[in-house]
Amino acid sequence: MRAVVCHSRHFKARDKLEALFSSLRRPEIVPLNPVLAEDLFGKVLDEYPDIKTLQKLHSKIVVDQHLHFNPSLGIKLMRAYAACGQTGMTRHIFDESPERNVIFFNVMIRSYMNNRLYQEAFLVFKVMFGHGFLPDNYTYPCVLKVCSASHDLRVGLQVHGAVVKVGLGLNLFVGNGLVAMYGKCYCLVEARRVLDEMPRRDVVSWNSMVAGYAQNARFDDALEVCREMESLRLKLDAGTMASLLPAVTNTSSKNVTYIKEMFENMFNKSLVSWNVMIAVYVNNSMPSEAVDQFLHMEACEIEPDAVTIASILPACGDLSALLLGRRLHQYVERKKLLPNLLLENALMDMYAKCGCLQDARKVFDSMEFRDVVSWTSLISAYGRSGQGRDAVELFEKMQDSGLSPDSVAFVSVISACSHAGLLEEGKHYFKLMIDEYKIVPRIEHFSCMVDLLGRAGRVDEAYSFVKEMPLEPNERVWGALLSACRVYSNMDVGLIAADKLFQLVPEQAGYYVLLSNIYAKAERWQDVMTIRSMIKNRGIKKTPGISNVELSDKVHTFLAGDRSHPQSKKIYEELDVLVGKMKELGYVPETDSALHDVEEEDKECHLAVHSEKLAIVFALLNSKPCTPIRITKNLRVCGDCHTAVKLISQIAEREIVVRDTHRFHHFANGICSCGDYW
DNA sequence: GTAGGGTTAG
Structure with a gap:
């Protein structure tokens, strides 16, 4: 920043x-x-x-x-x-x-602080006394900030003692610093006590308290402080919204609405408040709302800054809104906002998520400085495209460049190995992470490993791994195991995994469907029927299949069997024509619903047309010949659609990129980059 | 001068 x-x-x-x-x-x-x-x-x-x-x-x-x-x-x-x-x-x-005077010391401490040299800052603070200078009402807030930034409660407590001794305990700035310091150091009772005992409080004092709760996952308390502020008729500002941000990440729609109202009621909407509003949507998996908010901001002629762009780019990636993403790239170049590490990382990831690996690579290659995030983004981009060897190569280069891979980097590389069937390499990295980098594996690493073993056909080994892991297996771990059981038709382990999943997430239709697939493959039709009725009797709701496709800066969304689109009639007619041509090439629609389902779309939905087909036909009708078509789906692509899209790419002579929940499928000339294994 | 907004996995 x-x-x-x-x-x-x-x-x-x-x-x-x-x-x-x-x-x-x-x-x-x-x-x-x-x-x-x-x-x-x-x-x-x-x-x-x-x-x-x-x-x-x-x-x-x-x-x-x-x-x-x-x-x-x-x-x-x-x-x-x-x-x-x-x-x-x-x-x-x-x-x-x-x-020299006391200001020299204050500036020296602040300089170290701003450059994250916390120990150096503390040292200058300590030697002040020896030079005959006493810290003042400027020094203490700064030193407290150093304590906050380095989570150093020990020094923080000493500073609090010193502050009281020299009679600065009642100073507003010092008090605010203390509230923030205790908040950052997980001492919320102390933070609140300092706040309550302050003779004078301003909006920063209150915001610091909100931030303290928010940073410590005390969401309700953070919101409660906001309500307290409101009842005191204090004006909530952009700082309040910003402080609340960690508290409203992956939160309820009620909380999102609360923030939205706070924003709408704000008299002076600053750039920060717009940025926070966008971030709230992004952090709550509401990318369309985030994009709308951004477009609204542009319409209000508020000039976005680097933070705005870095916040909105992940939403573009989510929606595969490549045109908007490219426009933002041009904007940051025009406004000379580059070089900026965070922005470049965000741009790279946006391109990767839109299926433009080469553009992502171009950004990466042009970067002067790269951090672990930069490398990790590209590694996972290669991983999602099934280019595991390239991902592994990058991982090695990252290490050679002197950077230490972190926990997320290992998730990316192991996952890349898993998608490319690089079993031994994946195992190697898991071991390397623990033995060399002393990173304690988290649940994400275990689920990656189960996926790695399972995809490679080592289902029993994967199950042993699950039984021996030191953490309680979660939905993702059992889910990876169940998927492997479907691919390799392992009934015994599949039943165990499914049973666990039905207990853990009884409302997730996808796992019932996976199990019914296993039964169907074994031709146990009675069991297939039982699963079907379980879904019905338990009133399990299915996530409808949705596909997005972008056309001139607007993202069009299609549901399975969708007939609400203005061009609907034309789309279905064109689809019929295409299916006719596909049949000439040997296409046989898969009608067996039990085998048909990869995840959540059930029999009724199959009678309807899957969303990706509608989105593709819509794009064929509305874009220039030879331009690539990019689709993003919220579920996995089913076998029938996969076959169909391969043929469509051949018939229409189009490159079609489909991103599903697991990876990218690049269709061209009748073949898919995944080699029919996904 | 004190609080507070951004990027990476699955």
Whole structure:
């Protein structure tokens, strides 16, 4: 974030500097009046110039006998260097300054803090006393923030003691710092006590309390503090919304509505409040609402910043809204928001999720700095496309580049191995994670391993793995096992897994269907019927199949058997024509519903047409010949559709990319990239 | 000057 802020500032500062230098070149004002020069240089430094401008300015100051060692300029230079990440230079100026005061120490501590050098910040704080300087009402809030950022309760408690001793306990900023520190350190009772004992509180004090609860997963308490604020007739602001964000991630629709109302009632909607609103939708799997909110924001002529774009990009990825995604990419280039690590990571992932692996790769290759997230995004992108070897190669390169893979990186690489059938490699990475990187495997890693073993046909080994794992197996673990049992027709283990799943998630229709598939393959029709009636008797609701397709900046959604689309009649007619041509090529529609279901769409839905077929025909009718068609589905592609889409790609001479819940299928010339195994 | 908004898996 810092980089972004500084970046936009750099340009303004550079312009000012050019004007400054050209005025310096004018002979009538050389030698420059020292007071005027101090003022001018100070103004440029306050705008955080880029490193080159800063160095030029610094050398000008050093050679000027009046300005060299000027304390005010020294402080500004320190701040400007810190904003460029050059804390070494900040420290140098600090050490060399002959006339230091308490502000020098405060700026030095803040510089370290902003560059996440927390131990260095603490050290400066400690040596202040030895130099005869007492920390003041500026020092303590800053040091408390260092405690918050490093979750250092031990120092935090010492600072609290010192604050009370020197009589700063009643200071508003110090109090706010204490509330935040205790909140970050999981001491919510203490945080609340400090808040209650503050003689004067402002909206920041309350927001800090909201943030404390929200960060500690105390969602209801966080919302309760908001209601308390409302009852005190305090104006909730963008900061309140931002503080609440962790509390309304994967939350109830009631909570989302509460935030929405908070936003709507906000008198001055700042950029941050728009950004938070978008993030709330994204974090609650409501990508369409997020996109709508973004378009609304544009219509209100609010200029998005890097945070806005980084927040909305995952929604584009979710919806495969490639056109919008590309438009956003152009926007960030036009607004010179790049380079920005988070934005680049988000762009890469958007392209990958839209099935544009090459565009994702292009972003990756163009990046100056990459972190574990950058590599992980690309590794999982290759994994989802079934290119396990490329994923493994990237993983090795990431290690070679000196980065330590984290827990998520291992999920990605093991999952990539699983999709590509790289059994030994997957096992190797699981072991590497534990033995070399000392990462304690989480439930996600175990479910990946079960998937890896299961897909490779080692169903019994997978079951043993489940029995021996130190964590309680969850839905995903049993689900991976059941899927493997369907593929390899393992009735015994399948029944065990299904039984567990029916207990864990009795309302999930998909697992009943999977089990009925296993029975059907074994021709146990009586059991198939039993499962069918179980679904009916238990009143289990099925997730309807939905496919999205984007056309000129608008995402069109189709349900299975959908007839609500304005072009519906045309779509069905065209589909009939296509089916005729497909039959000439040997297509036989699969009518056996039990085998037909991969997941949740039952017999009735099969009589209707699956959503991906409708979306594809719609795209065929409405897009130019030869342009690729990209579909995103909320369930897995069934066997019948898979066969049909292969043929459609051949007949219509179109590349068709279908993203289902598990992976990408790239259809072209009658074949699919998954090699018919998914 | 104190709170608070972004990216990666399944």
